[in-house]
Amino acid sequence: MRRGFKAEAERMSSSFRATLGVGDTSKLPLEQAVKTMGAELRSAESLVSLERLREIEQVQPGAFSACTFDMSDHKVIVWNPLSKPARTTSDIAHELSHLLLKHEVKEVQKVGELAFFGCDPDEEQEANWLAGCLLLPRALVLKELRAGHTAEQIADRYEVSSQMANFRIRATGALRQVSSR
Amino acid sequence: MPEGPSQPALGNALRAERRQRRLSLRDLAAEIGVNFNTLSRVERGHIPDVQNYERILSWLGAPGQGLFDTPETSGDTTQIIARHLYTDERLTAENAKQILNLLSDMYQQLARPKPTVAVHLRSSQTFVPEAGALLSDLLTDMHKILSEEQEV
Numbered sequence: 001m002r003r004g005f006k007a008e009a010e011r012m013s014s015s016f017r018a019t020l021g022v023g024d025t026s027k028l029p030l031e032q033a034v035k036t037m038g039a040e041l042r043s044a045e046s047l048v049s050l051e052r053l054r055e056i057e058q059v060q061p062g063a064f065s066a067c068t069f070d071m072s073d074h075k076v077i078v079w080n081p082l083s084k085p086a087r088t089t090s091d092i093a094h095e096l097s098h099l100l101l102k103h104e105v106k107e108v109q110k111v112g113e114l115a116f117f118g119c120d121p122d123e124e125q126e127a128n129w130l131a132g133c134l135l136l137p138r139a140l141v142l143k144e145l146r147a148g149h150t151a152e153q154i155a156d157r158y159e160v161s162s163q164m165a166n167f168r169i170r171a172t173g174a175l176r177q178v179s180s181r
Numbered sequence: 182m183p184e185g186p187s188q189p190a191l192g193n194a195l196r197a198e199r200r201q202r203r204l205s206l207r208d209l210a211a212e213i214g215v216n217f218n219t220l221s222r223v224e225r226g227h228i229p230d231v232q233n234y235e236r237i238l239s240w241l242g243a244p245g246q247g248l249f250d251t252p253e254t255s256g257d258t259t260q261i262i263a264r265h266l267y268t269d270e271r272l273t274a275e276n277a278k279q280i281l282n283l284l285s286d287m288y289q290q291l292a293r294p295k296p297t298v299a300v301h302l303r304s305s306q307t308f309v310p311e312a313g314a315l316l317s318d319l320l321t322d323m324h325k326i327l328s329e330e331q332e333v
Contacts, residue, residue: 060312115317119230
């Protein structure tokens with residue numbers, strides 16, 4: 001990840017939340033956030049059958065989480081209804097982060113019958129990091145830990161996975177700050 | 182269930198070459214900048230993303246077309262032609278490249294534009310070929326439906 005990105009992501013999250021009219025210690029209104037970016041949110045089930053999604057999941061679990069299409073005049077974020085709600089929250093926040101970071105969409109390429117999906121590891125890392133900042137900003141994590149809430153409780157309150165809550169507690173260093181008081 | 186794409190020989194070629202050069206997966210990961218887990222999965226038949234695929238091919242020093250056991254009838258026209266040109270005993274690699282460049286330019290100019298599907302995709306880092314093919318079809322169909330909705 002490029003130097004300075006982590007601090008930049010916290011600032012970006014704070015500024016974006018301000019445009020949504022929510023502070024750093026409130027739950028992110030995800031649908032409003034997507035709409036603000038001029039994007040549409042769709043369940044994959046509204047476009048293809050659940051059977052096809054189940055088939056992919058059966059062949060390779062976790063093969064498809066979410067994606068964003070660039071439809072020239074607007075973007076469409078499509079999420080997989082087979083994922084757990086907390087996972088979906090992270091997936092949508094990840095896609096939203098790509099939009100905020102103005103990452104270009106990547107072409108799906110085929111060699112013979114084999115499909116290759118473009119992926120820039122640096123951009124993926126950035127989108128992951130920003131998604132965490134958007135869902136659980138440092139100030140929010142600090143507030144929750146000071147209130148004595150555990151990672152599980154934070155996950156429940158903000159409808160994110162406990163994996164995400166634990167990640168943000170570690171990444172923000174908030175636990176150390178709370179413990180040292 | 183329809184027959185999926187053939188298993189690529191890429192994994193086998195990678196493992197054979199790596200062993201011949203007496204490199205561990207970790208050595209190779211450090212050398213070419215592809216994640217250890219990704220390399221391990223590729224050797225077991227998974228398909229990596231384009232960037233890692235190119236790094237692996239570059240290390241192998243092999244033309245991509247030869248690494249796939251795909252039927253002759255499938256694939257892009259220029260790829261099928263490339264496979265023939267690069268395996269033609271009467272042509273050197275340089276000759277094959279010259280002919281292919283000419284043909285590719287003509288093809289690009291004369292062929293109708295192909296609808297492209299471009300996405301940000303949150304998914305696995307590598308795919309078993311069958312899952313990759315299913316996902317590619319899924320994305321293509323989703324994109325088509327969204328395009329149709331846009332036209333209405």
